[in-house]
Amino acid sequence: MPLPLTLTLHEASKTDIDELVHVYFSAFQSPLSRLVMPDVPGVRAWWRESLLRDWERGFWRVWKVVEWEEGGQEKIVAFAKWSVPHGEGQGKEGKEGEKEVKKEGKDRWPVEGNPEVFEQVFEKVVRHKREALGDGGEDRVFYLSIMGTLPTHQRRGAGSLLMTEFCRQADASPRKERCYLEASPKGKSTYERYGFETKSRFSTVVNGEEYVNCCMVREAR
Template sequence: MAPLTLKPVTVDDIPSLSELWYTSFSIPVNLRMFPKTPGVRDWWDNANRHDLLHNPHRKYLKIVDSSACDFLVAYAKWDLDPLESGERFPAWHEESDHELCDLVFTDGCEKREEYMNGRKHYYLDMLVVHPQYRRQGAASQLVQWGCDFADQNGLPVYLDAHIDAAPLYERFGFKGREDLEATSEGALSMIREPQV
């Protein structure tokens, strides 16, 4: 097992975040929303750079393989105040399927806001792990960081995950929302109450 270390994301990491996203999530539905073109790659880079530099509510963390020149193997984007942090994404890129993006992301945000009903919470916005580093503890480190921080502050955590990833989150105390079934794409909304 590779020696994996948690560190904060830096501006220099931004292109690697986009590359890792495409390496990990290049399934047809994702590529309809975010085709792997130079323009959409720039859109991702600019969105992440803007959040990293200008949004104090969003915390980016990475896991690096210290035996491979700190190769970035995973990252998480935590939103520590989704009620105040503004739009999750900038306007969709012209090459993106706007209707599908709205369906997946805008609808999901509205469901989260409705469910949380103004209750302060943390939101695991993004968790991406390189396929060759899955099941080696990278995701667990990133989830643990957020759960520990939430527990210290007595706040719940909300996330939307693929149903295949649910067992990972369940180990940290997340439960699927009883009022929502998984979507036809396998997306599942989960919540974790603070554990003090």
């Protein structure tokens, strides 16, 4: 049996970026993930820059789960990144960042990855998110973009800490907004425990293998 962990939840900062990138590449290892985002120096550098831009934009939140090791050293074992409804906590920098995101083209993807497949998946994500949330709904939702846990720490409580905080922030928002995320069929039962329901699905076929994403919404509470 694994030993009990001492896990604590904290808001991440820019000084955590290298550890967050490490967790990302450790957590996402499917053939599709490796095709789109291979673990090479150029793609890691792209992820660092992407996270830095998100902090500057003002409407993204990044939270981490830390395991405390002997000697008081902390180790990030999981993290999540979500956006808040547009207009909340943005400021000038956030609004300008939102415009920047909308006008970016294929150059946003790392050239050492697979921009064509990335663009194909991203287009489906955007379209199905819009369909699931309805007209104007994209701007009034808490969107869980990424949640990853080190393989050695999965199913040991880190994801629950992050999901609880994500839902808590949505419920505490002035308008008690809805939440949205995409999940694999295997993982969707985890989110159903937090009140998420599957609204639609889309798939991507890579090298003859189908990868399915479930578009899930949690209504405002």
